[in-house]
Amino acid sequence: MTEPLVKVDSVSTHYPLGRSVFGKPTVLKAVDQVSLRIARGSFFGLVGESGSGKTTLGRAILRAAPITGGSVRYDDGEVNYDIGTLDKTALRDYRKRAQLIFQDPYAALSPRMTVRDIIAEPLEVMGLTSGREETDQRVREIAAKCRLNLEHLRRFPHAFSGGQRQRISIARALVCSPKFVVADEAVAALDVSIQADILNLLKSLQRDLDLTFLFISHDLSVVAHVCDHVAVMYHGRIMEQAPTRQLFENPQHDYTKSLLSAIPSLDPDEPLRAQVYTPSA
Amino acid sequence: MTGSLISVRDLTVCFHTDEGLVTSVDGISFDIAPGEVLGLVGESGSGKSVTAKSLMQLNADNAVYGEGSSISFTPGNETIDVLALRRPQDMKVIRGGAISMIFQEPMASFAPAITIGDQMVEQLLLHTDMTKRQARKLSIEMLDRVGIKDPDKRVDQYAFELSGGMRQRAMIAMALSTKPKLLIADEPTTALDVTIQAQVIELMKDLVAEFGMGILFITHDLGVIAQTADRVSVMYLGRILESGPVRDVIRHPAHAYTQGLINALPKLDDLDAPLTPIPGDIPSPLERPNGCVFHPRNPKLKPGSRYETEVPPMTEVAPGHFAALFPEDVPARP
């Protein structure tokens, strides 16, 4: 295994919840002492139920959520950053290298910009191209890779269905040629028949563009199919992490077992026997 | 079929919108017998929620029911023509009385400023001739029955004080307290985490066994259907494309859409199986294709096939298992 691209070392994100008159201020431990190694070129899955802190962890790695303890290191061979302490210039550079794909394809696209302008925005904001022509060129390239029709670039988001919008969202995240992409529930809002299409697209983009993915999802079966390494999160902590096959065939932690047992099988003769997980104090 | 509880025939529902008349449900028929769970599977825009709301005439005012549509509901000895009901006092018999509904978002179905108990009691007073004391007693029993601990305390709490799973249980308790003959469950587990979803599925299965009512279970998740339903109907763009006993439909899907749905689903028992998406996008309800609504996305059809112009009939492919196919296309069983 090569050097990890992202090293997360006992990272915490605590939010103050106001304070009582006496005594200590109460905090919400959204992420609590989490450590991960995301290898270069891997498709890393982060699974958890609602409120497990998976989204906050993903955003903390991108520095879109505060890191209140521990460290996140990013090392792609060209640069080596300690994310928590980046200065303004380094942060701008990091933004080129690490991007986010959103869950809700409706909220993630500004209804007032054409698809071309949406995809071009990162290039323009970061000043990555020398002029409009080069911008257009790069927008067309990435749009083609995300299987968007080039005629569609003139359109506004209201012309598109959920799956197409998600492809636009992916194109926007990838237009600045990042090395690392956090996909936060990128298929959760899509219909089953569309979901498989987007998953396959993400997989092929990962191979073609040599990307590393942090794939955040609540859906174990989706994670099982696309990820090569999985971490299971519960109440802000990592319960278990292992290569996908190992985790699904031989889960170690009781919480993982209960999650796996709760997935309804497609076979009516294989009844659901959900194990209830009660965390030991 | 002997004594079906509800019988829907050629139900067509259109909506008047700015863009014109939009067909949401197009000539669907199904029956539910007492004690039977019918699963209705469909993706967004398939019209499954509109179908459910039609059973209680809960659709918005701009809904138009088609000419030949009929919904006959037989809770006891008498049969009610649901679509002919006009007066509020007649509606009361079905809404919240003989038919109950549970929703995807439990928070939305509890009034935020009324305690759960008061809401349950109010509903019971409206639909039964119980006294307030009896109604409260029954409410506590029902909360206990759906597995809520300390029901005599919970009954005086507000919906926001309960966790998501608890709320869903409380909603089921409320829906069942009037002893409905038919329960409509509209995506009851979609907003829940898998572990809680599993508990709710178990609970619903137990309750069917105990109360013996018919259930219309609406979801987009084939796995949930496989675990709960006796029979399943697969909807797409307002039509039922396949229906039959749940085992037969899932093991031997006859329609390309059902096959596509199953192939697109990531399965845990075979991690290497490729995910095969259904090509194309779900068309908007404004642009429903002619003929078979699924034909533009069906990879098996050759250009110029009759599915592009003719609506295929529901053909029996196995006992009790129907699919929207022309008879010559019925796949042979191994």
Add this chain to the structure above:
Amino acid sequence: MTAVADQKRKEAYFTASQSQLIWARFRKNRSAMIAGALLFVMVLLGLFAPFLSPYDPTIAGADKDYRNGAPQIPMFCDHNGCSWTPFLHGVKMELDMSTLRRNPVVDIETRRYVTLLPEGWEYRVGGLRVDLPGESFDFGWRGIAFTTHLFGIEEGGIHIFGTDSTGKDIFSRTLHAIYTSLAVGTIGVFIAFVLALIIGGISGYYGGWIDGFVQMITDAVRTIPVIPLFMALAAFIPDEWSSETRFFFISIILGLIGWPTLARRVRTHLLTERTQDYVLAAQLCGASSGHVIRRHLLPSFTSYIIVDLVISFPYMVLSETALSFIGLGLKDPVNSLGVMLQNVTKADVLLNYQWYFIPVIFFILLVLSFVFVGDGLRDAADPYSDRKS
């Protein structure tokens, strides 16, 4: 429809910008379109009031020979035959012996013909005059003088809406009143809007304790009871102030009172827009606050702001009217809809001179058309109103 035309229509929809979509939705709303046309006509009537009015609406233009006169409708035919040019009959003031009032009496044997584009009283276009209390602050430009009007009559007067007790032409007064009321509204809305944008903008963009503090002040302003405030102000306005000064004063007061509602809406828009995923996406590209405001917040705003402005306009007009009606705002020599309304409160008017009510119709139409256009715009501007889940 052919497949090609259908495809073109669809492509036009797909490539339609937000404002084009709003306009397309607005056009489908028939009542809003009618109201919009009516509003447009009203604004034109107000803007071209001096040209359209045959008489000076002040006492200088009063017709002393036709006081409390009924509306005179030009006609083409009478018992003496027809003519191509519309005409009026002659009028004389005579003493009515039973009531001992001098009333105008029509002489049906004489004819006076209507003329187009006659020379009449002088009015100025583009004039600007600032008349602050204190001579030294006054400055201005007299503008270009015109004397041509749309229509007139050979001799005597033409009063299509009748005249009031001093002989002033009610038609001319109504047109000028529309202008005044719209002007007060515009100035009031403008002041309220600028304040709202700054205060609501600060509140919404920074959030936190600044937001809390600003909201507290906003609430405090909202609790000021309006009527007593105006009564105090009315007492404060010195009698020697000219009608123009009074007019500006009233507009400014209306603006200062009207901002909190607008400010709150600006803040709400900002707060919801700021937390949208696409704003976060821009921030994750390293976009500065300036870029986010320019590229995302302001554009998402303009449609809402225009709607808010149109909706708050009739309230300004209403406030001005209400103030003038109870005698606290503009006073009689000035022509505003409120002043015109005040004139109809006498029982005498109700019984004998019902044409005083004509300006009331214009007032109702003006406010209604604003309300309908505002509602139509609001429905059209909400991009998610017709999105089905």
